[in-house]
Amino acid sequence: xxxxxxxxxxxxxxxxxxxxxxxxxxxxxxxxxxxxxxxxxxxxxxxxxxxxxxxxxxxxxxxxxxxxxxxxxxxxxxxxxxxxxxxxxxxxxxxxxxxxxxxxxxxxxxxxxxxxxxxxxxxxxxxxxxxxxxxxxxxxxxxxxxxxxxxxxxxxxxxxxxxxxxxxxxxxxxxxxxxxxxxxxxxxxxxxxxxxxxxxxxxxxxxxxxxxxxxxxxxxxxxxxxxxxxxxxxxxxxxxxxxxxxxxxxxxxxxxxxxxxxxxxxxxxxxxxxxxxxxxxxxxxxxxxxxxxxxxxxxxxxxxxxxxxxxxxxxxxxxxxxxxxxxxxxxxxxxxxxxxxxxxxxxxxxxxxxxxxxxxxxxxxxxxxxxxxxxxxxxxxxxxxxxxxxxxxxxxxxxxxxxxxxxxxxxxxxxxxxxxxxxx
Amino acid sequence: xxxxxxxxxxxxxxxxxxxxxxxxxxxxxxxxxxxxxxxxxxxxxxxxxxxxxxxxxxxxxxxxxxxxxxxxxxxxxxxxxxxxxxxxxxxxxxxxxxxxxxxxxxxxxxxxxxxxxxxxxxxxxxxxxxxxxxxxxxxxxxxxxxxxxxxxxxxxxxxxxxxxxxxxxxxxxxxxxxxxxxxxxxxxxxxxxxxxxxxxxxxxxxxxxxxxxxxxxxxxxxxxxxxxxxxxxxxxxxxxxxxxxxxxxxxxxxxxxxxxxxxxxxxxxxxxxxxxxxxxxxxxxxxxxxxxxxxxxxxxxxxxxxxxxxxxxxxxxxxxxxxxxxxxxxxxxxxxxxxxxxxxxxxxxxxxxxxxxxxxxxxxxxxxxxxxxxxxxxxxxxxxxxxxxxxxxxxxxxxxxxxxxxxxxxxxxxxxxxxxxxxx
Numbered sequence: 001x002x003x004x005x006x007x008x009x010x011x012x013x014x015x016x017x018x019x020x021x022x023x024x025x026x027x028x029x030x031x032x033x034x035x036x037x038x039x040x041x042x043x044x045x046x047x048x049x050x051x052x053x054x055x056x057x058x059x060x061x062x063x064x065x066x067x068x069x070x071x072x073x074x075x076x077x078x079x080x081x082x083x084x085x086x087x088x089x090x091x092x093x094x095x096x097x098x099x100x101x102x103x104x105x106x107x108x109x110x111x112x113x114x115x116x117x118x119x120x121x122x123x124x125x126x127x128x129x130x131x132x133x134x135x136x137x138x139x140x141x142x143x144x145x146x147x148x149x150x151x152x153x154x155x156x157x158x159x160x161x162x163x164x165x166x167x168x169x170x171x172x173x174x175x176x177x178x179x180x181x182x183x184x185x186x187x188x189x190x191x192x193x194x195x196x197x198x199x200x201x202x203x204x205x206x207x208x209x210x211x212x213x214x215x216x217x218x219x220x221x222x223x224x225x226x227x228x229x230x231x232x233x234x235x236x237x238x239x240x241x242x243x244x245x246x247x248x249x250x251x252x253x254x255x256x257x258x259x260x261x262x263x264x265x266x267x268x269x270x271x272x273x274x275x276x277x278x279x280x281x282x283x284x285x286x287x288x289x290x291x292x293x294x295x296x297x298x299x300x301x302x303x304x305x306x307x308x309x310x311x312x313x314x315x316x317x318x319x320x321x322x323x324x325x326x327x328x329x330x331x332x333x334x335x336x337x338x339x340x341x342x343x344x345x346x347x348x349x350x351x352x353x354x355x356x357x358x359x360x361x362x363x364x365x366x367x368x369x370x371x372x373x374x375x376x377x378x379x380x381x382x383x384x385x386x387x388x389x390x391x392x393x394x395x396x397x398x399x400x401x402x403x404x405x406x407x408x409x410x411x412x413x414x415x416x417x418x419x420x421x422x423x424x
Numbered sequence: 425x426x427x428x429x430x431x432x433x434x435x436x437x438x439x440x441x442x443x444x445x446x447x448x449x450x451x452x453x454x455x456x457x458x459x460x461x462x463x464x465x466x467x468x469x470x471x472x473x474x475x476x477x478x479x480x481x482x483x484x485x486x487x488x489x490x491x492x493x494x495x496x497x498x499x500x501x502x503x504x505x506x507x508x509x510x511x512x513x514x515x516x517x518x519x520x521x522x523x524x525x526x527x528x529x530x531x532x533x534x535x536x537x538x539x540x541x542x543x544x545x546x547x548x549x550x551x552x553x554x555x556x557x558x559x560x561x562x563x564x565x566x567x568x569x570x571x572x573x574x575x576x577x578x579x580x581x582x583x584x585x586x587x588x589x590x591x592x593x594x595x596x597x598x599x600x601x602x603x604x605x606x607x608x609x610x611x612x613x614x615x616x617x618x619x620x621x622x623x624x625x626x627x628x629x630x631x632x633x634x635x636x637x638x639x640x641x642x643x644x645x646x647x648x649x650x651x652x653x654x655x656x657x658x659x660x661x662x663x664x665x666x667x668x669x670x671x672x673x674x675x676x677x678x679x680x681x682x683x684x685x686x687x688x689x690x691x692x693x694x695x696x697x698x699x700x701x702x703x704x705x706x707x708x709x710x711x712x713x714x715x716x717x718x719x720x721x722x723x724x725x726x727x728x729x730x731x732x733x734x735x736x737x738x739x740x741x742x743x744x745x746x747x748x749x750x751x752x753x754x755x756x757x758x759x760x761x762x763x764x765x766x767x768x769x770x771x772x773x774x775x776x777x778x779x780x781x782x783x784x785x786x787x788x789x790x791x792x793x794x795x796x797x798x799x800x801x802x803x804x805x806x807x808x809x810x811x812x813x814x815x816x817x818x819x820x821x822x823x824x825x826x827x828x829x830x831x832x833x834x835x836x837x838x839x840x841x842x843x844x845x846x847x848x
Contacts, residue, residue, distance in 0.1 A: 112805035112826075114538065144593035147571045150772045151806030157773075164772060166599060169568035170590045174605035181598035348574045348588060349581075376800070381536035382575030402536075 013135035044258030075137035087206035089194040095244035099291030101405040117405040183336035216255040217317035228271020230262040233305020278303040284372035286311035345379035354390040368397040437559035468682030499561035511630035513618040519668035523715030525829040541829040607760035640679040641741035652695020654686040657729020702727040708796035710735035769803035792821040
């Protein structure tokens, strides 16, 4: 059997070629159906089609080249992990949360079945040797944002070096102090891993780079407020998902070009759905690649998704880190404080998130909100009770959805979503 | 309709008399079947029969009397909350975790159904106005030991004043610093609530009192190492459960008397099960009153439960606080450090618990271990994977059980447990 260049690379990385081949073969048709079937897509999405078309190829090759030259690759699973330290120290961060049912069964051989699909899929990618990104990485960085992940990382540590950052549960004085220390400890860990010191200069550069990408995502978010919407929710979600593991500067460049194009569309009143199409804001659990399930159902029903209040949405890009601070201690403090503003359901209380949802719904002129909950995700499921009340008070219609990565409930979801859209 | 004195009291506390009456009427026959049917029980259990016979009566009356005189009652749900501060400041702590399916349906009208039964039952007790203890309390103290409880407390706070203590996720230097601060903040909160200052003197007294009860429970635990076992697992569990909401000195007295009696039994070689009966250690999630389900199944099958590695077991009494420290700061530090030694699955990593389980199994001469997991409790369910491996390595047989408060799986559980006992 002759291996392709990609297969040769995957084989060297310890990938299970047969199983991985099945995964890759399945992805093409799914992407074709969900993405390529869309009409009037922005040209700027061409890049993302290319990326997904070689999803475990070209980027992995870049990371290997980087590693061959002694560079480090840092795998992360959460927007709380400060990627700036990696860029500053010459390491490459790649976010690895996984979004496919394909890797769930192998995880269920070890993890409790009533664990959320994202955790199972992520763990299954490692256990099943299905993910070249985790294989090429030198350090996995976990965090304590939920019980399931917190304990899964202990099992992942049996497979590969894992470092866990503690995210506090309360935004108290003591909680902030703990987080400030955790951020400093993580900086030291990255310095140790790379052998490179993090300085005012290289950290300042990294902050600027990541801020630049955040600014473009904020601009993209603002452009989605137009009616007709210039880009589908699916496409905007994909750009966010890819940005989490791609080079930061390349992404800024790509999103800038995409935004320039969308700006033209908005000026001309052009869009991807007819003016007046029902506008939906999604709020809740993150959607890792290739989890496009909810977006696909909603937009196939004629509505348009105009925003994602989630870790694969606003929580990834909303807050900036102050630039131009001249000393390292103050930079670290400002950086840590920025991350602490991530309104994750791990915090108690987390009323700031309720404000975020309502503000986004108004800014983006959403007709309704779908609260997306990965099954067995306790924090978001509980917080949904409060989201429900806050939105009822604000007069914004809400549909609460709890699902996983399987397609078993697709029909039922579509029925519920159609009924919700009808009602708006 | 003429109300009994208890009903009059419950009514004044805002209890839903009709629903509560159903609960009380159900408890009697259950207790009769599970407890009173046991043979050769220690006489010292008579007190506990009396307590359960008037479970929402006499103790609630005491708490009300205390409150009438301006005293405060503090409701807690976890062994991390330092009860010493309450006793020191003249408040009475009562642990309120709930263990009945009866209060689950009302909770499920609000909480996600895939939440663990303990959390649903606790919340349902408040929502359904079924628990005079929570009604009589002036402050509910929650903690962040799991996602489900952490977020449930936010909803509970809509009903009654709630204060949440943050338990760190890691036992790092920063985690310890956070906990030290949390303990000091909680002390200030209790001082504010009671208007009483916590001093070297009254805290020293409180530490001694709680330590005394812990010492007697440790003695009880050691006595259970005898073969034949001098007391059933059910009875030992009940004593622990009652001690969590009863007066600390009365409990020390009762357990001391019980232990004296058990010591005599051990000397005489008397026990509650035949010498050589299969000896089981239970490890895992807590069992709140009246959750005697697993103990009843195991002991009805002829085995004897010799220990509970759980929050309603060893984690409640294992560690002592150093006595005789002469200044408040050092006392607070020692107290906080004692609580941080609670080997709860909320910590990552938590390998100390694996050591505890193996040590208990050996000390108590257990033939096998049943790992008890409340369904949807992510931390213990994940940790069970590691318990499984550690026990396989240690050569100790393990049965992993996941269940809730309903009786639906009782038959299936019995079959599995019988097969396990057969195998030992």
